Every structure is written in C-alpha cells, then in structure tokens.
Amino acid sequence: MAKQLPYLGGMMSGRVRDIQRSADLLRLRAVRMVAPHGFGYLGQVLSSAELMASLFSRAFRPGVDELVVSPGHYIIVAYAAGPELGLLDEALLSTYGVDGSSLEAIGTESSPVADVTGGSLGQGLSSAAGLALAARLRGSEGRVFALLSDGELEEGQVWEAAMFAAHRGLDNLVVLLDANDSQVDGPVSSITTVEPIAAKWESFGWTAIDVDGHDVAALVEALDEALAAQRPAIVIARTSTSHGLSCLPEGADGHFIKISGALIDDALAELAARVD
Amino acid sequence: MINQAPYPTVLKPYGRALVELARRREDVVCLSGDLTRQTEVDLFQEEFPDRFIHAAMAEANMISVAGALARRGFIPFVHTFGVFATRRPFDQIVNCVAYPNLPVRIVGFMPGVSSPGGPSHQAIDDVALMRVLPNMTVLDLADATEVAQAVEAIVDVAGPVYLRLKRGETPVIFDDSHRLSLDRAHVVLEGDDVAIFACGMMLPAALSAAQVLAGAGVSASVVNVAVIKPLDRASVVAVATRARAVVSAENHSIIGGLGSALAEVLAEEALARPLRRVGLADTFAQGAQNASWLFTTYGLATQDVVDASWEALGRDLPAPTAPTLTSPAGEYAPV
Known part of the structure; x- marks a missing residue:
C-alpha cells in the first residue's frame, strides 16, 4: 500500500497546493530520468503532471484501483509517482530506459505501476474496459483509470471501446485524456480534426468534463464528478508539453524533448526550487 | 477405431x-x-x-x-x-x-x-x-x-x-475411445513408403489418399497433427524417418502452416526426405457456390494428396486415380 509521503500523500490532505507540488515533483523526477539519455518523453510528463498528480493524490487507491497507461511512453509519469504509490523504489528510477532495466521507456509486462502493456496506441481503453468488466463480474469495488492521449483518438479501436463501455454501463471506468495537441508529426490539430472531443464522447454515452489540465482545483473537481457519474466518464485535460518548465527553448519538440548540458542544470534548479 | x-x-x-x-x-x-x-x-x-x-x-x-x-x-x-x-x-x-x-x-x-x-x-x-x-x-x-x-x-x-x-x-472420424492429446500427434495409419501429415479438414482426404495409394501398392502413414504448435517433433521425426517421402496436407496456405512447420523440423533434424506440401499454393482463392469445388480447384482434393505422394516418391506417372465419393445428406466425404 501507499507510503504516506509529503506530496503525493495529498490523497489524505487533498490540498491543491500539495498536489501542485506533487506535479512538480513528477516533472523533476522525469528530468532526472531523461537527462542521462539526452532526450526522451519529458513533454508527456510536463503536460500530464497535474492530471496524474491529481489522480494519484485524490482518487487512485493502490491495490484496489487499476491504472492503464495506454500511450506506453507515458509510463514515465507513472514511474515518477511509483515510489509514493509503494510500487517501486526511488533508486530504481535512475535505471529508466537503460539496458536490462525493468523500467523500459515504453511500458511492458515488467513495468511496475501500470496494469497492462501499452504502446501500440488505441488498445488501452479496451483493456481498461475489460478490467472494469472483470471488476463488475467479480462484484469488486475497484475502479479503473485509463490514461489516454488526444493523438490516440485517431485510432478506431478507441471508439469501439467507447461504445462497448457505454453499452455495458461501466461506471467504474474513468478516462484521463491528456489533450496536449502533440503527436509525432506535429500538433494533432494540424494532422487531423479530433475535435469536438467532449461532444464526441457525450454522443457515445459518456460523461465528459473538459478542463484546463494544469489547473489542479479544476482537475480535482472534474475527477470527483467523473467518479460520481452513473456511466463511464472522461476528464479531458487541456495541456501543453512545455508547461511548468520555463527554461525550455521556444519550439522544443514536445513529443521527444532533447535536453543536455546547461539546460539540464537549469531545469533541475527550476523544478527543485518549486518542490522544496 | x-x-x-x-x-x-x-x-x-x-x-x-x-x-x-x-x-x-x-x-x-x-x-x-x-x-x-x-x-x-x-x-x-x-x-x-x-x-x-x-x-x-x-x-x-x-x-x-x-x-x-x-x-x-x-x-x-x-x-x-x-x-x-x-x-x-x-x-x-x-x-x-x-x-x-x-x-x-x-x-x-x-x-x-x-x-x-x-x-x-x-x-x-x-x-x-x-x-x-x-x-x-x-x-x-x-x-x-x-x-x-x-x-x-x-x-x-x-x-x-x-x-x-x-x-x-x-x-465423426474417431469413435469415443479416441483421446486427443496436446502433446502427441496421432499416427492414424502406419506405412513405410510415404508419410502424410494432415490437419483439420484435410485429414479425411489424407485417409482416402492412403487407401488409394494402398491399392497401387504404396504404403502410407497418416498422422493427424491436431496441435500444429507446439509441434510434436519426436513423432514427426519417427514417422518421417521410416518413410521415403513426406507430404503435408492442410486447408491453408502452404506457407507458414503445417507444411512449413514440418519443413523446419526435417531440415533441423537433417532428415533428407522429399517434401510436398498440399494446400493453397501461395494464392488467394475466390468466391464460389460450393466449398467442394474450391477444394478441387485449389488443389486440396484427395487426388492432390495422391499426386503429391506419388511425385514425392519419384514414381512414374500417372498416379492412381482417387474415386469420387458422394456424400449423402448429413454425411461428410472428402473431396
């Protein structure tokens, strides 16, 4: 079970300020994990930090609830929260992505924290729906949270799963959508039109809550509403892949941020100042 | 039985x-x-x-x-x-x-x-x-x-x-005394000349082909390979070793299925036997009215198993002719 530590221990306090500091702790750890490689999935943590800190602090119950990280490269944000969740040793974080490490950069069966293999985009919501159905069949109180990305909405399977979950009334299923408008080839909005996201999900029979994904108070309220909904629910978090790290150069590639030299020192200093 | x-x-x-x-x-x-x-x-x-x-x-x-x-x-x-x-x-x-x-x-x-x-x-x-x-x-x-x-x-x-x-x-090919094994392929018939390995819907054709071959003085083993993976390598080796040629029969492409699996084992065991694969010869089929027409057209009939065996053994053509079996309503005959 979760150790009660200062920041992610906000599950107990629920204080917005603690959750915000937890989000910056996730960012700080992500910079440390990515720095030795010189590049990596840092933008995904910068965008989803408040969303995931809110989840882990306010809603997620390790050992009871389940977490699916559908875009497998987002596993870094789950690793970053792993120590407080009691799911991995903090020392292990330094092995992120290195040869032979269990902390592979794209989540696999050996990944602590997440419950299924992600990475082949569009599959995670189906897995989450299956876990939610299994909980229902077993009469379990567990809830299933699925982290998805907006680019992933391009995959048809997401909508198969959306129909399936709504048809079966899986109200123990909550999607956290990191809508950071970023995918490999550029902004999602420049590649295809996934909007209107909330209206799509509502028309599929879901409760959809569209919020500023860096506003912790709004996220906490949205999570509460999603959990109270009598049907599957999605929290659409509008985010940026450069949020919370002002030292990043203008125009950094949010999908795969390069970070080296003095920039690492600046990033660590900026985040440490906010966390401490 | x-x-x-x-x-x-x-x-x-x-x-x-x-x-x-x-x-x-x-x-x-x-x-x-x-x-x-x-x-x-x-x-x-x-x-x-x-x-x-x-x-x-x-x-x-x-x-x-x-x-x-x-x-x-x-x-x-x-x-x-x-x-x-x-x-x-x-x-x-x-x-x-x-x-x-x-x-x-x-x-x-x-x-x-x-x-x-x-x-x-x-x-x-x-x-x-x-x-x-x-x-x-x-x-x-x-x-x-x-x-x-x-x-x-x-x-x-x-x-x-x-x-x-x-x-x-x-x-219903086997009676109730038959036991499916996940570990062992089932040697249905034993013979010394050609070893025919069949799976699924090609088992009836393989058994019929063995009868036709027997009538022409060729003795065939027929192995029912219900489990294609993991393949029972020991039985493949044992049956192929005593034969002079090997034939696979599958209702599938000859690439990637039973025939390929057999070829892998024979090659890895350095078991030099001519191999002929009966199945869809790297082709898509087509729509039709009757499956039996497709089995004949795409080379999955009893005659094709006979021909493959005959050729693999290096016998002079023509191969013996398989009789056309009629299948009364509610019964099943190989094509």
Whole structure:
C-alpha cells in the first residue's frame, strides 16, 4: 500500500497546493530520468503532471484501483509517482530506459505501476474496459483509470471501446485524456480534426468534463464528478508539453524533448526550487 | 477405431462441449463478435447469459477486453470466423494476449476454403499468423470427437490458444475411445513408403489418399497433427524417418502452416526426405457456390494428396486415380 509521503500523500490532505507540488515533483523526477539519455518523453510528463498528480493524490487507491497507461511512453509519469504509490523504489528510477532495466521507456509486462502493456496506441481503453468488466463480474469495488492521449483518438479501436463501455454501463471506468495537441508529426490539430472531443464522447454515452489540465482545483473537481457519474466518464485535460518548465527553448519538440548540458542544470534548479 | 468415409456428422459439438465445461467452471466466459449462432455459442448464451458478452462487430476491442478478463482470473473463449479472429485484431492479440501470455482461447471457425465466401471470408493464413506468435498454442481440428475433447483439453493451458474449427456439420472420424492429446500427434495409419501429415479438414482426404495409394501398392502413414504448435517433433521425426517421402496436407496456405512447420523440423533434424506440401499454393482463392469445388480447384482434393505422394516418391506417372465419393445428406466425404 501507499507510503504516506509529503506530496503525493495529498490523497489524505487533498490540498491543491500539495498536489501542485506533487506535479512538480513528477516533472523533476522525469528530468532526472531523461537527462542521462539526452532526450526522451519529458513533454508527456510536463503536460500530464497535474492530471496524474491529481489522480494519484485524490482518487487512485493502490491495490484496489487499476491504472492503464495506454500511450506506453507515458509510463514515465507513472514511474515518477511509483515510489509514493509503494510500487517501486526511488533508486530504481535512475535505471529508466537503460539496458536490462525493468523500467523500459515504453511500458511492458515488467513495468511496475501500470496494469497492462501499452504502446501500440488505441488498445488501452479496451483493456481498461475489460478490467472494469472483470471488476463488475467479480462484484469488486475497484475502479479503473485509463490514461489516454488526444493523438490516440485517431485510432478506431478507441471508439469501439467507447461504445462497448457505454453499452455495458461501466461506471467504474474513468478516462484521463491528456489533450496536449502533440503527436509525432506535429500538433494533432494540424494532422487531423479530433475535435469536438467532449461532444464526441457525450454522443457515445459518456460523461465528459473538459478542463484546463494544469489547473489542479479544476482537475480535482472534474475527477470527483467523473467518479460520481452513473456511466463511464472522461476528464479531458487541456495541456501543453512545455508547461511548468520555463527554461525550455521556444519550439522544443514536445513529443521527444532533447535536453543536455546547461539546460539540464537549469531545469533541475527550476523544478527543485518549486518542490522544496 | 476410425470410421469409414463418408463420415457421419454432428452439429454443434463445440458449442455443447463449451456449455458442459462452463457448468463446472465458473471462470469460463464467452465472447462473441456478432457470429453467435454460427460459432455454436448460442447454446452458451442461453444457459449462461451473465457470462456471455456480446462484443459486437469490433474484433480489436473484443480481443483486448478478453486479455483484460484473463488478467483477472477469467478464462475467456472468444468466437468469430477465423479471418476476423486473426487478421483484424492481430496487433491486439500480440500486445493484449500473446506477449502477456494470458489464457485467452481464440476460436476461429470456417477455415480455409471451407467458406465459399471468397478471400474476405477464407482463413488461408490464420495458422501462420498465430503460429508465429510466441506463447501461442495452435490447434486445427475437423473431427467432432476431438472437438468435444479439445475444449476440456485447452481450458487449463497456461498461455493463449488458437482453436481452428470447421463450421456447421462436423464429421465423426474417431469413435469415443479416441483421446486427443496436446502433446502427441496421432499416427492414424502406419506405412513405410510415404508419410502424410494432415490437419483439420484435410485429414479425411489424407485417409482416402492412403487407401488409394494402398491399392497401387504404396504404403502410407497418416498422422493427424491436431496441435500444429507446439509441434510434436519426436513423432514427426519417427514417422518421417521410416518413410521415403513426406507430404503435408492442410486447408491453408502452404506457407507458414503445417507444411512449413514440418519443413523446419526435417531440415533441423537433417532428415533428407522429399517434401510436398498440399494446400493453397501461395494464392488467394475466390468466391464460389460450393466449398467442394474450391477444394478441387485449389488443389486440396484427395487426388492432390495422391499426386503429391506419388511425385514425392519419384514414381512414374500417372498416379492412381482417387474415386469420387458422394456424400449423402448429413454425411461428410472428402473431396
């Protein structure tokens, strides 16, 4: 079970300020994990930090609830929260992505924290729906949270799963959508039109809550509403892949941020100042 | 004991066996991709509506959901036609089932050219697609006795299973004393000249071919390879060693299925025997009115097994002629 530590221990306090500091702790750890490689999935943590800190602090119950990280490269944000969740040793974080490490950069069966293999985009919501159905069949109180990305909405399977979950009334299923408008080839909005996201999900029979994904108070309220909904629910978090790290150069590639030299020192200093 | 062609047939041996199993096993759940009656699980739906999951025409979602159910202790049996069970959700099978090594049972009906529905409905590559995946067990069955036993046999296999089944009337080739083994291929006939390895719907043709060859003084072994993966290498080697030529017969492409699996073993064991593969010769088939016409047109008839054996043995042409068996209503004869 979760150790009660200062920041992610906000599950107990629920204080917005603690959750915000937890989000910056996730960012700080992500910079440390990515720095030795010189590049990596840092933008995904910068965008989803408040969303995931809110989840882990306010809603997620390790050992009871389940977490699916559908875009497998987002596993870094789950690793970053792993120590407080009691799911991995903090020392292990330094092995992120290195040869032979269990902390592979794209989540696999050996990944602590997440419950299924992600990475082949569009599959995670189906897995989450299956876990939610299994909980229902077993009469379990567990809830299933699925982290998805907006680019992933391009995959048809997401909508198969959306129909399936709504048809079966899986109200123990909550999607956290990191809508950071970023995918490999550029902004999602420049590649295809996934909007209107909330209206799509509502028309599929879901409760959809569209919020500023860096506003912790709004996220906490949205999570509460999603959990109270009598049907599957999605929290659409509008985010940026450069949020919370002002030292990043203008125009950094949010999908795969390069970070080296003095920039690492600046990033660590900026985040440490906010966390401490 | 084995029956003689034309074989008596039965309906829904799989569907009945799954219901029998589910009566004893509460962990068994059943998913259907909008082909419930066609895959015989209307019987399951009637008796266990709470454990029956309509997954709709959405195979990708169906496989991923099944993987998640298996993670939480259920044994999901997933049903649709072989084409839709393997081609559409291949990536989902990889990531949600095979790589996590979960006990999902993927049941694909209507193999190869048993469907007159054309390339969209003809699973000519499903065995290849499933055989290439680590952790996957692959069965190809066409006898009702084995079908009924297979459900029980695979339920506790630790990893995923692909079960390939004939749709509709299923021939009864073996009597009740027959026992399906997941470990040993079944040597149905023993002979010294040619070793014919057959699976699924090609077993009747292989048995008929052996009779024709016997009439021409050629002695054939016939091995029923119900489990294509993991292949019973020891039996392959033992039977092939005593023969002078080897023939495979499968209702599938000759690439990637039983014939390929045999070739791998023969080569790795340095067992130099001429090999001929009867099956779809790297071609798509076509739509038609009758499956039997497709079996003849695409080289999956008894005569094709005879010809392949004859040629592999280096005999002078022509090969003996296979009689045309008529199949009375409700019975099944090889083409």
